[in-house]
Every structure is written in structure tokens, then in C-alpha cells.
Amino acid sequence: MNLPSPLLQVRQLTKQYGFRIACADVNFDLFPSEIICLVGESGSGKTTLLNMIAGRIKPDRGSVRYDLGELGSRDLWDLSEAERRLLARSEWGFVEQNARDGLRMRISAGANIAERPMMLGQRHYGKIRRLASGWLERVEIDPERIDDFPDQFSGGMQQRLQIARNLVTNPHIIFMDEPTSGLDVSVQARLLDILRSLVGNLQLSGLIVTHDLAVARLLSDRILVMKEGRIIESGLTDQVLDDPHHPYTQLLVSSILPS
Amino acid sequence: MRSPFLKVSGLYKSFTMHHRGGIVLPVLQNVSFDLFAGECLSLVGPSGSGKSTVARCIYGNYRVDAGEILIRTGGDPDLVSLPNAHPYQIRQLRENFIGYVSQFLRAIPRTPTLDVVMEPLLRRGLDKNSASQHARVVLRRLGIWERLWSLPPATFSGGEQQRINLARGFAPAYPILVLDEPTASLDKPNRNTVIELIQEALAAGTAVIEICHDEEVRAVTATRSLDLARKNDTPRELTH
Numbered sequence: 001m002n003l004p005s006p007l008l009q010v011r012q013l014t015k016q017y018g019f020r021i022a023c024a025d026v027n028f029d030l031f032p033s034e035i036i037c038l039v040g041e042s043g044s045g046k047t048t049l050l051n052m053i054a055g056r057i058k059p060d061r062g063s064v065r066y067d068l069g070e071l072g073s074r075d076l077w078d079l080s081e082a083e084r085r086l087l088a089r090s091e092w093g094f095v096e097q098n099a100r101d102g103l104r105m106r107i108s109a110g111a112n113i114a115e116r117p118m119m120l121g122q123r124h125y126g127k128i129r130r131l132a133s134g135w136l137e138r139v140e141i142d143p144e145r146i147d148d149f150p151d152q153f154s155g156g157m158q159q160r161l162q163i164a165r166n167l168v169t170n171p172h173i174i175f176m177d178e179p180t181s182g183l184d185v186s187v188q189a190r191l192l193d194i195l196r197s198l199v200g201n202l203q204l205s206g207l208i209v210t211h212d213l214a215v216a217r218l219l220s221d222r223i224l225v226m227k228e229g230r231i232i233e234s235g236l237t238d239q240v241l242d243d244p245h246h247p248y249t250q251l252l253v254s255s256i257l258p259s
Numbered sequence: 260m261r262s263p264f265l266k267v268s269g270l271y272k273s274f275t276m277h278h279r280g281g282i283v284l285p286v287l288q289n290v291s292f293d294l295f296a297g298e299c300l301s302l303v304g305p306s307g308s309g310k311s312t313v314a315r316c317i318y319g320n321y322r323v324d325a326g327e328i329l330i331r332t333g334g335d336p337d338l339v340s341l342p343n344a345h346p347y348q349i350r351q352l353r354e355n356f357i358g359y360v361s362q363f364l365r366a367i368p369r370t371p372t373l374d375v376v377m378e379p380l381l382r383r384g385l386d387k388n389s390a391s392q393h394a395r396v397v398l399r400r401l402g403i404w405e406r407l408w409s410l411p412p413a414t415f416s417g418g419e420q421q422r423i424n425l426a427r428g429f430a431p432a433y434p435i436l437v438l439d440e441p442t443a444s445l446d447k448p449n450r451n452t453v454i455e456l457i458q459e460a461l462a463a464g465t466a467v468i469e470i471c472h473d474e475e476v477r478a479v480t481a482t483r484s485l486d487l488a489r490k491n492d493t494p495r496e497l498t499h
Contacts, residue, residue: 001332001339001348031347193369218367222346235322236346243321247277254278 005067006031007172007205008053012062015048021229022048026062028224028234030173035199035206037216037237039252040226046209047177049226053207054094054175055084066091089119093166095176099158102165103150109136109161110146116169135164139194156187160194167198174199174206180215192218213256217241225249262331263293264434264466265317266338270326272312286312290326292485294435299457299467301481304488310470313487314437317341317468318359319349330356330435354382358436360428362443364420366413372398373408376426383431397426400456402449418444429456436460438469442476454479 006029013026023045030036038046051057053064055076064076066087076084088094096102103112113132114122122128133143139160141153150158159179166174179195180188196219199206210216216223216237223240225233225248233246244250270290276282286309294300302310315321317328319341328341330352339352353359358379367375373394380390398408401422407415412423421444428436438457442450450473457480461467471477477484 001334001336001344001351003345003347034347189368193367196367221350234346236319236349238320239322239346242315243274245275245322250277 004031007067008207009065009073010053010062011065013049013052013059013064014061015045015052015057015059021045023052023059024229026231028231030205030207032172032205033203034222035204035208035220036222036224037220038207038209038224038226039211039213039216041211041252044226045229046211046226048229050175050177050207050209054092055088089116090169091172093171093174095159095162095166095174095179097178097181099150099155099162102162103158105150108147108149109141109153112150112161112165113168116165120169131168135168136161138198139164140190154187156183156191159183159191163191163195163198167202167204170202172205174204176206176208178210179208180210180212188215195219213241213252225252261295262337263295264331265294265468266327266329266331267292267294267313267317268327270313270316270328271324272309272316272321273324287316287323287487290485290487294466294468296434296464296466297461297482299461299469299480299482301477301484302468302470303484303486308487310487311439314359314439314468314470317435317437318357319344319353320359332356354379356434358428358431358433360424360436360438360441362421362440364412364424366411366420368411368413370411371409372403372412372415372423375412375423376430379427379431394426394430397430398423400452401426402452418446418449421445422449425453425456429460432460432463433465436465436467438467438471440470440472442471442473450476 008030010026010028013023015023026049038049040046048057052059058077065073066076067073079087094102110129110132113135114128117128117131133146136143136146141157141160150161153161180191183191192215199219208219220237223234223237224231225240225246227248233240233244233249240249241253244253268291270287272287273283273285290313292300302313304310312321316323323342329338330341331337332339339348341349341352344352373391376394376398377390380393381387403419403422403426412420425441442453445453454476457467469480
């Protein structure tokens, strides 16, 4: 019953914009094969927190330590820019809210998926193409469309393509910023289901920003509730949603429409 | 000396409704009991007396205000405190030590029935083949037609959903199994199957906590009961 060593350790993470606190004194650990959802309304600091943890925004204070296996645990912001980029490309995936920001629109679907494996040194054309076509199938896109451009895809397909592009190199951690928010409900359900089974099969860990508690219920093991830049409540997903303690969490939970 | 699988002491749980003028509902007050292997404790008391709340606290779904819930793991340490466990450890406790069957199935969109039942087995590290075989046996016993197995249960009847939920709860063997109204929407043959499943689990050494309005089921499964109705008093234990 001992805890495994965490993949990520977030300590005292703080960011201010002028006088406005975007994120204050955030502490938590992310364990292997664990999905954490950051919930809260817009402006609560979720995206700032995600971006600091993913190495995209430099915090004012605090640390993000990442377990690099044999190299030990290192603070993200002690690494060089190049090291951070390599880490992001090889160990992490980042799924943007808007698929167009996470895809390259001027290259084919297959090339979008192939980009990361090629950056990490794969060169065999046939192998890469088979890999890309296999991934299109896993995210329920017809592999016949491997040479189509992302522009020719629907919003839901683009989002699924972005997920394939990120997961193709088997990253340890996936970061996602509101992955379902721009999609129709029926399209959302399919995306969530695909995500759910991929996360289970690949033993991924993840940090997902969402304002949608139904998404959190379906995807996450744990929830951190943010308000005004601070974590005001946390726990297992079912604990927080079935027995919310903080007034703000109770407000969020009571605002869900019954299904 | 035998040690209990589950040791509950001085449990308090209240709910504060911050958006209803801060009303505080004190549901559990000083609930204590020990549960040993092969025992079936029936929680009794009128609606609202906190039976389901006790069940949910033991599963770690509700966080207690005060009191202790110790789960015997046979590991190091042998007794793990649920209220003090990290969420990650609560997940481990649920995977291996505490099963829970609620009244309603929380269906996951697009996930087939067979997968719903297999999931807890796969989480324990069973290979797909054995998990699937095992899940099929339990589904068949609970009378879920084979042609439904590949379909997601969202559109099934209440009774079918409950039986799928039961199949999921009974498929893995747990040291502690919590059953909240396991027979509420079942017909007689299926109810009898559930009685058999409970009795088999007890014979295999599982400690069961049940909430069950069906007196007949209770009469043949419960070895003890705990009356939660007496609010101003410590809940009284009745012996059979």
C-alpha cells in the first residue's frame, strides 16, 4: 500500500500578472497511470497552471519536478530551453483546445502523425506510414484518408487527429486544455470514449483542464477544483462530485443538468 | 485471535448545504462495528437514517468528519486507515479489498456490457481471456442474455442494469463487499441467484455489508444487523 514515486511534483507554484494572481501556492503530485482533471470556471487559473507544468509559462515561484528515470528528478525550469523542448517532444503530449493550434494544417493527416516519430529518429517510410495508418484507425478515422489535409476533416476528426499526433510516440504524460469544448455533444461522447480507452490501454498519466464536470467524471481519477488561482478542494473524482465540501464546488456540482 | 477485515469506530458524517443557508445535516453519529470474515452485517433503519451513507463511507466515496475505518490488507501495514489514505491508495483499496454495488449502474457511453464487467478484473492484472471467461460466467448466472453482452447497458431496463452492476461487483472476489439494495428491482429467480452469490461469497470468507429492504433476502443472508434509526443513541447492534 505504499505510494509509487510520482511522475510530477508540483510545489508552491505561483504566477502573477501585475497585481492579479493567476495561480498561487499550488501543490500536488501526479502518479503513474493517473489522470487528474483541473476544474473551475474560466479565469480560475487552470490554463495558467497547466502551461506552467507543461513548460510553456515560467512560474514566478515554486517548482515542477519531473521524474526522468535514471537521471533522477529534475526541476523543469532548471533545464535548458533545448532540454525542455526535447522533454516535451519525447515524454509529453499536449492536446490544444483548438485542434488547429495543435495540428499542422499544410501537411497531410499522415504527415501530422509522422512528425514526432521522425523527429525522434524514425526514417523508414513504409514503417512510418503503417504506424500513421494504424493510429488513424485507433482514433476512428478511415485510414484511406491518410493523405487528406486536416482542413478537409470535421472538428471532431481534427481533434482525434491531434490526439493521434500526440500519442503516437507513447508519451508518459498527456496534457490537455479543454479537449472537448468546441465539439457537439455526440462528437464529444465519441472523443471521450476514445480517450478513455487509449488512456487505459497505454497506461498514460494526464493532466486535463476542463470546466465540464461530466468530462471529469468520465476521464479522471482525481479532481483539483480551482478558484481564483488556488486549489480549494481536491480528492478522488467520485468523492468531489458526490460529496462536495467547499461552497464553490457545491455550486459547480449543483449546476450540472441531470442526465 | 482472529482480527476483523473491517473495523469502524466512532464514525461521524454530516452534510453542510452551503447554498441552503448553511444547513447542517448530521447523518451519522458515533457509528462503530467490527466485521469478520464470512459475516454479513445488515444495515437497518428507516429511509434517511444513514444506511447508504455508511456504505459510501466504507467505500471511500463520502469523506467522514471524524472516526476511523480500518481495512485489513494482510500487507504492511496490515490495517490501513481509509480516512487517512491518499486518493491513490483508496483506488488500490477499491481494486483489491473493497467491492461496492450501488443501486444504480453508472453507464459509460459506448462501453459494452462485457467490458463493464471485465474492467475490475483487468485492473487486477488478469489477462483478457480469463477476465472475459470469468465475466461471461457471472453474466450468464445473472440471466443477462448473450446477445446483450456486446451492447452498452445505457438503454437496458432497470433490472438488467442492476444485474450487470451485480455481475461487476461479484466477478472479482473481495475481502469486503458492500451491497446497497442489491435485489431492489429483480424478479424472484434473479433474486434467488443474488442470494446464492451472497452465500457463496460468505462461504469463501468475504465480509459482506448489505442494505436490503427485502426481508426474505435479509433473513437468509444476514448474520448480524445494525440499527441506525436510534438517532440520539449510539446505534444498537442486534443479534440474530
